[in-house]
Amino acid sequence: MSASRAILSKISEIGDFGLFVWAAVSQFFRKPHRFSLFIDELEFIGNQSLFIVSLTATFSGAVFAYQSWLAFAMVGTESLVGPSVALSLVRELAPVMTGLVVTGRAGAAMAAQLGIMRVTEQIDALEVMGISPIQYLVSPRVLAATIALPLLVALFGLIGNLGGYIVATYVCGVDPGIYVQKLKFYMDPWDFYHGMMKGVFFGFLLAAIGCYKGYHAKNGVAGVGKATNDAVVYSTVTILVLDYFLSVLLPTGNRTQ
Amino acid sequence: MATKGKVQFENVKAEETLVWLRAVTKQFPGNPLPTLDCVDYEIFPEKIHTILGFSGGGKSVTLKMILGLLKADSGQIRVLGQDMSKLEGNALNSLRRRFGMLFQGAALFDSLTVFDNVAFPLRECRKDWGEEKISLRVKELLDQVELDLAAQKMPSELSGGMKKRVAMARAIALEPDLLLFDEPTTGLDPVTSEIIDDLIVDTTRKLAAGALIISHNIHAALRISDFVSMIVDGKIIERGTPSQFVESEDPRVRRFLKSAGVL
Numbered sequence: 001m002s003a004s005r006a007i008l009s010k011i012s013e014i015g016d017f018g019l020f021v022w023a024a025v026s027q028f029f030r031k032p033h034r035f036s037l038f039i040d041e042l043e044f045i046g047n048q049s050l051f052i053v054s055l056t057a058t059f060s061g062a063v064f065a066y067q068s069w070l071a072f073a074m075v076g077t078e079s080l081v082g083p084s085v086a087l088s089l090v091r092e093l094a095p096v097m098t099g100l101v102v103t104g105r106a107g108a109a110m111a112a113q114l115g116i117m118r119v120t121e122q123i124d125a126l127e128v129m130g131i132s133p134i135q136y137l138v139s140p141r142v143l144a145a146t147i148a149l150p151l152l153v154a155l156f157g158l159i160g161n162l163g164g165y166i167v168a169t170y171v172c173g174v175d176p177g178i179y180v181q182k183l184k185f186y187m188d189p190w191d192f193y194h195g196m197m198k199g200v201f202f203g204f205l206l207a208a209i210g211c212y213k214g215y216h217a218k219n220g221v222a223g224v225g226k227a228t229n230d231a232v233v234y235s236t237v238t239i240l241v242l243d244y245f246l247s248v249l250l251p252t253g254n255r256t257q
Numbered sequence: 258m259a260t261k262g263k264v265q266f267e268n269v270k271a272e273e274t275l276v277w278l279r280a281v282t283k284q285f286p287g288n289p290l291p292t293l294d295c296v297d298y299e300i301f302p303e304k305i306h307t308i309l310g311f312s313g314g315g316k317s318v319t320l321k322m323i324l325g326l327l328k329a330d331s332g333q334i335r336v337l338g339q340d341m342s343k344l345e346g347n348a349l350n351s352l353r354r355r356f357g358m359l360f361q362g363a364a365l366f367d368s369l370t371v372f373d374n375v376a377f378p379l380r381e382c383r384k385d386w387g388e389e390k391i392s393l394r395v396k397e398l399l400d401q402v403e404l405d406l407a408a409q410k411m412p413s414e415l416s417g418g419m420k421k422r423v424a425m426a427r428a429i430a431l432e433p434d435l436l437l438f439d440e441p442t443t444g445l446d447p448v449t450s451e452i453i454d455d456l457i458v459d460t461t462r463k464l465a466a467g468a469l470i471i472s473h474n475i476h477a478a479l480r481i482s483d484f485v486s487m488i489v490d491g492k493i494i495e496r497g498t499p500s501q502f503v504e505s506e507d508p509r510v511r512r513f514l515k516s517a518g519v520l
Binding site for chain 2: 032116120121122124125127128129130131132
């Protein structure tokens with residue numbers, strides 16, 4: 001395939017993805033409402049991710065506190081470990097890490113589930129029964145991920161800070177009172193809101209990409225594997241690239257960029 | 258329609274049929290030749306029709322056109338009195354609820370039990386029915402396909418033939434006007450195939466529906482069909498009653514019949 005055809009094909013795929021996402025969003029609000037499916041997905045994406053997100057958050061906060069303490073100790077500013085860990089976590093690490101963890105767990109599962117349904121004609125069966133597969137399969141997943149992700153981001157931020165606090169105070173010997181005082185002084189509620197807003201975008205995109213790739217899977221079992229792999233790669237890259245732009249564009253309250 | 262035993266399909270009016278295709282052409286991007294080339298076809302009420310053909314001949318594309326899963330490049334498709342080229346969204350979904358479709362791989366929802374699979378179209382389309390009425394109807398349907406004892410099993414626990422029977426129960430749950438079967442006996446042993454074939458005949462007669470079977474199985478086609486057609490390279494090359502089909506002088510039909518041991 002020539003370079004120009006490859007580029008045209010990618011542009012066409014992006015356009016197709018846009019229409020797919022629009023159909024998923026618009027059909028969620030049409031009758032019949034799929035509220036019970038939405039709750040099932042919320043449980044799968046949110047509730048079933050609690051443990052893995054908590055575990056990742058604890059150790060991310062812990063290692064970040066330890067590395068920050070090593071660096072700050074060189075210039076005698078160990079008291080800044082608290083705000084440094086907290087700001088990095090709630091604004092950057094929490095949304096990005098949560099996005100990546102949920103992509104690996106739920107985004108990949110969405111691509112695999114829909115991919116298997118596609119290659120075994122289950123999606124065709126829905127369509128032939130007069131049921132919109134987008135409304136039945138995609139809309140609940142996309143909406144559930146959009147709501148679950150920011151909540152998981154908040155949880156990641158809280159648990160990550162707890163992990164950082166434990167390591168900074170018990171392992172590195174930072175004074176607990178100073179840790180908390182500095183954290184309160186430098187932190188702003190907008191830092192939390194900023195991270196959670198990123199979570200909304202990441203949740204929406206990882207579910208949309210996972211569903212899109214699975215929905216369009218072809219060529220049997222190998223195609224399902226490719227769809228799942230593509231979903232993880234595309235979602236990961238999208239989250240990392242989008243994170244920069246969201247950091248610049250999203251409101252940060254009284255803090256200057 | 259019929260004169261002196263010979264069927265005159267060309268003069269059939271759309272109103273006499275459940276499905277009416279005229280000069281339907283479909284070509285996929287990248288393919289040098291059309292997959293369907295000016296196809297005329299009809300499905301009559303209360304009759305069983307089979308389309309035979311080699312792999313890649315256009316059988317499944319014809320089926321997808323009738324289902325509205327693919328749009329024709331040109332020609333006319335009327336299904337249950339409606340012009341398929343003008344139908345989309347809710348109107349198309351409403352029409353599809355009058356179809357019953359049996360997929361090649363059964364296409365049962367693997368996360369649902371046998372009972373829930375059969376109940377699925379009823380729960381979706383019979384909103385005024387209570388769970389008790391749905392339950393009675395599902396039991397009746399499973400009884401019809403002799404799988405009443407498998408109601409709580411998952412599709413992964415069923416054999417190929419059992420899956421097809423469950424899919425058949427699901428397909429007829431809404432008492433459709435048009436039954437469509439995509440290679441219903443492919444991959445099944447001869448005895449199970451015969452059971453499925455008999456089930457097709459029984460349900461079609463019972464519902465007074467029209468049926469279309471896409472198949473490679475010429476023996477079953479000749480045994481259970483009212484009309485048999487053959488499609489090759491996107492063109493219908495032979496159509497008629499089973500006895501007319503066997504007497505075809507087209508060399509491709511004769512080769513097909515010979516290879517299956519009919520001649």
